Amino acid sequence: MNSIFTRRSIRRYTNKQVSDEYINLLLRAAMSAPSAGNERPWHFLVIKDHSTLQQLSKTHFHASMVALAQAAIIICADLNLEIKKGMWVQDSSAAAENILIEATELGLGAVWVGVYPREERVKHISNLFMLPNNIIPFCIIPFGYPDEQPESINRFDQTRIHFEKW
Numbered sequence: 001m002n003s004i005f006t007r008r009s010i011r012r013y014t015n016k017q018v019s020d021e022y023i024n025l026l027l028r029a030a031m032s033a034p035s036a037g038n039e040r041p042w043h044f045l046v047i048k049d050h051s052t053l054q055q056l057s058k059t060h061f062h063a064s065m066v067a068l069a070q071a072a073i074i075i076c077a078d079l080n081l082e083i084k085k086g087m088w089v090q091d092s093s094a095a096a097e098n099i100l101i102e103a104t105e106l107g108l109g110a111v112w113v114g115v116y117p118r119e120e121r122v123k124h125i126s127n128l129f130m131l132p133n134n135i136i137p138f139c140i141i142p143f144g145y146p147d148e149q150p151e152s153i154n155r156f157d158q159t160r161i162h163f164e165k166w
Contacts, residue, residue, distance in 0.1 A: 003104040006152050010109025013144030018070045022106050023048075026073065026143070029102035033094035036087035042095055045074040045129060045137075048095045056140065059124050069142030073099060074115075074125060079134045089116070092138040099141050109146030116140050123164040 027044055036042070047053055048071045056074075057067035066072055075096055077088035096112055103110035115121040116138045125137040 003101050003150065007100055007104040008109075008150040008152065009111040010143075010146045010148060010150070011068075011111050012147040013065075013069050013109060013142075014147045016070070016145045018144055022108065023071060023073075025106060026099050026102050026108075029098040030073070030075070030095040033091065033098045035083045035091040035094070038084045039081055039087070039091070041077050041079070041081040041088045041091055042093075043076045045076060047072045047074065053142070055128055056125070058112070058141055059115065059121050059140065060118070062083075063110065063140060066113065066140060068144075070134065070144035072140050072142040074129075074140050075099075075138045076131065077136045077138055079118075079136065091136070092116075096139055096141060099143075101142075103143050104113040107145070109148070110141050110143035110144050113140040113142065 023046060030042070030044060031040070046057070047056060053069060053072060054067045054107065056072060057063050057065070059066070075092050075136055079088070082088055100110050100112060115125060116136060121138055125131070125140075126135070
């Protein structure tokens, strides 16, 4: 559980390449996430080309770090695979969190860059990668070897816990 407690959002990366083996481990972690009814409505778009990462960084103001990453994974939902309507958001969130935790486990840094439900962000990525209409980009996770070490923060807050009643 140490990776859960030490994981931080990393937005600066070194120039060291991330191996395909590590990228595969991130994807395996994503696909190990729980999913409503085990429908697994996800697809993963892996981006390693630096010019494409540069274009992807223009998705919105807070995506600028994508241009500095060694690679990025775009988590997408396939509405054709959706059985339990609307649950793809939770399924994709679980996959994203698994990637972030596995990145920490591997000594990589990563950050969750939100896309959905902002229509302009969804449209930018859909156009950039010519996604079919049934594919919705959910988030971008840029990653690489960290070039920053944010301090771990204890976020446990007893006042947010309620037993049996409010």
